[in-house]
Amino acid sequence: MSFLRGSENYVWCTTSVLGKGATGAVFQGVNKNNGEPVAVKTFNQLSHMRPHDVQMREFEVLKKVKHENIVKLLAIEEEQEGRGKVIVMELCTGGSLFNILDDPENTYGLQEQEFLLVLEHLTAGMKHLRDNNLVHRDLKPGNIMKYINEDGTTTYKLTDFGAARELQEEEQFMSLYGTEEYLHPDMYERAVLRKPVGKSFGATVDLWSIGVTLYHVATGQLPFRPYGGRKNKETMFYITTKKASGVISGTQTTENGPIEWSRELPAHCQLSVGLRKLVTPLLAGLLEMDPHRIWSFDRFFSEVQIATSTTPVHIFHVNKASSLKVSV
Incomplete structure (x- = not known):
């Protein structure tokens, strides 16, 4: 049972959970190229059952917003083994x-x-x-x-x-x-x-x-x-x-x-x-x-x-x- 999962430029461990919601979970991960810590949001089965335009909405919204009081989007990547898209964001170390x-x-x-x-x-x-x-x-x-x-x-x-x-x-x-x-x-x-x-x-x-x-x-x-x-x-x-x-x-x-x-x-x-x-x-x-x-x-x-x-x-x-x- 491997706890490590990854995408092209990022890797994360499913045991370091930062948060869980109805449609997915957020894990702490790192950038493979420079070791920078990040937050990675993955999506579960329930989220994939939503209409496609609803699934895409979060990505579209995140691409539109750029502000110091909104968590910064770093990348949207495909998870290995075809598990769908993940959202990579800056890590907020102070918690919620x-x-x-x-x-x-x-x-x-x-x-x-x-x-x-x-x-x-x-x-x-x-x-x-x-x-x-x-x-x-x-x-x-x-x-x-x-x-x-x-x-x-x-x-x-x-x-x-x-x-x-x-x-x-x-x-x-x-x-x-x-x-x-x-x-x-x-x-x-x-x-x-x-x-x-x-x-x-x-x-x-x-x-x-x-x-x-x-x-x-x-x-x-x-x-x-x-x-x-x-x-x-x-x-x-x-x-x-x-x-x-x-x-x-x-x-x-x-x-x-x-x-x-x-x-x-x-x-x-x-x-x-x-x-x-x-x-x-x-x-x-x-x-x-x-x-x-x-x-x-x-x-x-x-x-x-x-x-x-x-x-x-x-x-x-x-x-x-x-x-x-x-x-x-």
Whole structure:
């Protein structure tokens, strides 16, 4: 049983798995010519059963995007023994944002500087996709990678374009993609609850996923949490569709119990009061069910621009002997 597999210029070991998904897996490999470490995405039987144009889509999308906040495509090669195409990408040694949030020190979300970095980089990568009329359709912490630069600084990059496709802002699509907890409620209704909904979906489904992701990054937990988690599908749908405008989280702590709604970030969140004031309306605008009230991409991009370009001013509150950080 050989664990080594390869293509013309790359070789990888099937025991060093970086990630696994429905249609394939990503392994760590090396360039045969110079020993450079890479990430190699291979595809399984299920992925080969999809229509040919859907299979080709990921390759086409990757060829179109070139941005420092999107994982770089190095090559598309044929695997030996006719196993089909593989995608070779730059290796992000910092792992995924999902793994970072899983770290006990990030139980209550990322520190402020790191959060701002994620916000800035995720938005820049997203803007590049929109400039090319692309939707990602599976945005979540597991698809945001941490790349450590040579000088030790961090760059966050979007990855996994298996569900991505071209879509103008006013265009719609019908197919279902994404990960349950990060899905727009309309898609959740059809994909998870299997209801025959005649709705089609627009590019704004990415905005909802960004909202859930940013809440997760800021607090270390998901915004909408029914009792029993993922298996309590009807309550999950109820929480996301029945919440009032401006509400950014809904939690059910007992079986069939009441939902605790909140318009604020939880007390344990690591962000300063100043930054919270900027981030809370941002989350409310993204986690908006009403199609007339959800933000447009342009609004999102400009609000993030404001949030990330403020200067923190440190103030010592003498009466309370506390240090305040105000964003100006």
